[in-house]
Amino acid sequence: MIVLDKTSVEKLLPMDICIAGMREAMWQMGLGATVQPLRTVLAIPDQPKFMGVMPGYIPIEDLAIGAKVISVFPDNIKHGKPSHQGLVILFHAGTGEVAALVNAEAITAIRTAATTAVATDVAARQDASRLLLLGYGTQAIQHARALPLVRNFETITICGRDKKKARLCADQIATEFAGQVCVADSIETAAQSADVICALTHARLPILQGSWLRRGVHINAVGSSTRGFREIDEQVVLRSRFFGDYEAGIRAQSEEFLYALENGQVSAEHLLGDLGQVLTGQLTIRRDNDDITCFKSLGNVVQDLYASALAVERAGQQGCGMQIDC
Numbered sequence: 001m002i003v004l005d006k007t008s009v010e011k012l013l014p015m016d017i018c019i020a021g022m023r024e025a026m027w028q029m030g031l032g033a034t035v036q037p038l039r040t041v042l043a044i045p046d047q048p049k050f051m052g053v054m055p056g057y058i059p060i061e062d063l064a065i066g067a068k069v070i071s072v073f074p075d076n077i078k079h080g081k082p083s084h085q086g087l088v089i090l091f092h093a094g095t096g097e098v099a100a101l102v103n104a105e106a107i108t109a110i111r112t113a114a115t116t117a118v119a120t121d122v123a124a125r126q127d128a129s130r131l132l133l134l135g136y137g138t139q140a141i142q143h144a145r146a147l148p149l150v151r152n153f154e155t156i157t158i159c160g161r162d163k164k165k166a167r168l169c170a171d172q173i174a175t176e177f178a179g180q181v182c183v184a185d186s187i188e189t190a191a192q193s194a195d196v197i198c199a200l201t202h203a204r205l206p207i208l209q210g211s212w213l214r215r216g217v218h219i220n221a222v223g224s225s226t227r228g229f230r231e232i233d234e235q236v237v238l239r240s241r242f243f244g245d246y247e248a249g250i251r252a253q254s255e256e257f258l259y260a261l262e263n264g265q266v267s268a269e270h271l272l273g274d275l276g277q278v279l280t281g282q283l284t285i286r287r288d289n290d291d292i293t294c295f296k297s298l299g300n301v302v303q304d305l306y307a308s309a310l311a312v313e314r315a316g317q318q319g320c321g322m323q324i325d326c
Contacts, residue, residue, distance in 0.1 A: 030276025113142035135200035210235025
């Protein structure tokens, strides 16, 4: 059995490689070649903390089945600890033996941004040049690495409640991004001029309103992953051509979509489908440059398993990781 820690995963999964992997993963999902039951979420009573358990199957010869077990403790960020911690476990398809244990914090951070890049590539205007990141944590850094690989952004703007943290994030991004990086005081003002907006927070109440959106903008709603958390309001959902990373998951567990549905703002058909359907040609999201498009990312185990299997494959090629008996 091979064990890949956080440092190993970060080395083995450069963003361009992971984007290609997520494109393949979502394409296979669109073909119906993967299996992923709805994840089980164990919420801690009266606290914004939970554990997720996600089993799945992917069509890879040796590492076809696996699961991710992860804790999500948003308040950890205040104490300098990661909000997402856990493991991805891969099993041999033929024997059922445990083949690999992979650090889930790194897998989640990289594959989330990589999947957003794939969604942005299929939905954003080709001439998109202004990227707005709402939030200043790990996902802001990862998205600043990922999205410029699919669009030629001239500026990246960071916006968040703590201006000092937003500035630190902007300074870090500026060391890797060739264009202009700035910090905005107002989400409303920044949103009105953005071509692509990524919501990357743990907000319980919407931070992005549909009335602020310009024609042609693409939104990636990434931060909220369970009921009770929504970064975008119902008007964002209503005004956009709305799709997700996994249709069944969005219909069951996306607070943004379900809030708009339950309050009569949209019908069930307003969710057009998912990224796999777009990649396989079953669904068109952007019809013209005036369409507002919105990608809802909950994250799914197909992404985790593909990213982990890719890391394990590259570890074998490069001689990385720790081999242990179990």
